[in-house]
Amino acid sequence: MKVAVLGYGTVGKGVYEMVRSAPGLECGPVLVLPHECTEPFMVTDIEDIVSDGSVDAVVEAMGGVEPAASFAEKVIRSGKHFVTSNKAMVAEKGIELADLAREKGKAFLFSAACGGGVPILHNLSVAVKSDRITGIRGILNGTTNYILDAMQSEGMGFDEALARAKALGYAEADPSADLSGMDSFRKILLACAVAYGRQPSSAKDVEGIYEFTAKDAQVINGRGGAVRLIASGGLNENGSVYAFVEPVIFFDGMEKSVRKNFNCVSYTGERAGLITLFGQGAGRYPTASAVLRDLTGIMDGTLEMMPHGCVRTEERNLPQRRYLVRCDSDMASRFSATEEWHREADTVWIITDLVPAEEMHDKVRSIRKEGRNVFFASVE
Numbered sequence: 001m002k003v004a005v006l007g008y009g010t011v012g013k014g015v016y017e018m019v020r021s022a023p024g025l026e027c028g029p030v031l032v033l034p035h036e037c038t039e040p041f042m043v044t045d046i047e048d049i050v051s052d053g054s055v056d057a058v059v060e061a062m063g064g065v066e067p068a069a070s071f072a073e074k075v076i077r078s079g080k081h082f083v084t085s086n087k088a089m090v091a092e093k094g095i096e097l098a099d100l101a102r103e104k105g106k107a108f109l110f111s112a113a114c115g116g117g118v119p120i121l122h123n124l125s126v127a128v129k130s131d132r133i134t135g136i137r138g139i140l141n142g143t144t145n146y147i148l149d150a151m152q153s154e155g156m157g158f159d160e161a162l163a164r165a166k167a168l169g170y171a172e173a174d175p176s177a178d179l180s181g182m183d184s185f186r187k188i189l190l191a192c193a194v195a196y197g198r199q200p201s202s203a204k205d206v207e208g209i210y211e212f213t214a215k216d217a218q219v220i221n222g223r224g225g226a227v228r229l230i231a232s233g234g235l236n237e238n239g240s241v242y243a244f245v246e247p248v249i250f251f252d253g254m255e256k257s258v259r260k261n262f263n264c265v266s267y268t269g270e271r272a273g274l275i276t277l278f279g280q281g282a283g284r285y286p287t288a289s290a291v292l293r294d295l296t297g298i299m300d301g302t303l304e305m306m307p308h309g310c311v312r313t314e315e316r317n318l319p320q321r322r323y324l325v326r327c328d329s330d331m332a333s334r335f336s337a338t339e340e341w342h343r344e345a346d347t348v349w350i351i352t353d354l355v356p357a358e359e360m361h362d363k364v365r366s367i368r369k370e371g372r373n374v375f376f377a378s379v380e
């Protein structure tokens with residue numbers, strides 16, 4: 001199978017190298033920007049790939065929604081298989097592209113878009129054939145885990161930890177999607193799409209780590225806890241599907257021991273019970289290995305991971321959680337607190353009653369509109 005690659009950055013280069021030495025695969029052209037066109041195998045016009053009848057499959061590793069989505073459509077319409085590592089593009093256009101690929105009898109696969117080398121989407125797409133998945137939950141962003149770990153284990157400041165995550169190549173060029181929780185959210189909604197055929201798309205319940213401070217780390221560590229950024233998705237008893245992202249405080253368990261930039265994600269099958277996957281969620285070869293998994297899957301006849309009839313939903317029926325809230329003491333009465341963890345000058349760290357997660361996200365959003373700072377993390 002001859003494989004063309006769109007993009008020659010961290011992932012694209014890794015894919016090209018791995019395809020070159022993979023049995024049954026052969027390298028086709030690589031699409032780059034004009035100023036990057038330095039090798040004979042490189043081209044700068046997508047039409048050179050679309051019109052090349054010898055190319056069977058195209059791997060997209062450019063990132064961003066456009067022009068990646070338009071290129072995907074052209075490639076699939078031209079009768080080629082399409083594999084991507086681009087979570088933003090699949091989150092926004094994946095359902096339509098998967099329908100088009102199905103119509104054309106070609107593959108649309110995106111293992112590498114969630115979990116890097118960790119085969120969460122692959123496993124879910126296999127598991128749903130024989131089990132009912134009730135929940136999916138875990139650390140799906142290496143950048144934020146690296147920052148949280150450095151702040152809590154080494155006492156490093158937020159800015160220094162972010163600078164290191166950038167230097168190590170974990171963070172996106174623009175790390176705002178990592179830090180705001182949107183990168184984790186896009187990944188969990190892809191997992192929900194694969195597991196449930198429903199893609200929760202309301203990004204209202206997405207909290208990142210911007211508000212987390214060294215003082216929060218000190219208060220939480222003093223109680224024996226550690227904060228991790230957790231993406232959760234699941235199936236309610238009434239059949240609705242939810243997805244949300246928020247910092248979570250762990251006192252023990254696997255997530256607490258996940259250090260540096262690693263990912264750790266679990267899913268629960270009604271029959272299989274809890275399954276946990278741990279590994280490298282980013283980086284050249286882990287991500288390229290997921291792309292190769294899809295390419296070899298195509299050779300074995302696997303053409304889809306997005307279920308037929310998958311739809312976007314705006315459901316927000318989230319579970320109830322207890323939260324640690326750090327806020328100015330005059331705002332504490334807005335939360336129904338059961339316990340005070342710490343007080344310093346005009347700031348309090350309180351623990352709330354059980355509240356539906358969407359209620360907490362809405363409340364904090366409205367407080368921030370008043371220009372006030374709040375940090376919150378659910379308590380495991």
Ligand code: HSE
Nearest residue numbers: 141142143170172282
């Ligand atoms: N910026 C992402 C992360 C890269 O830190 O997990 C992998 O999707």
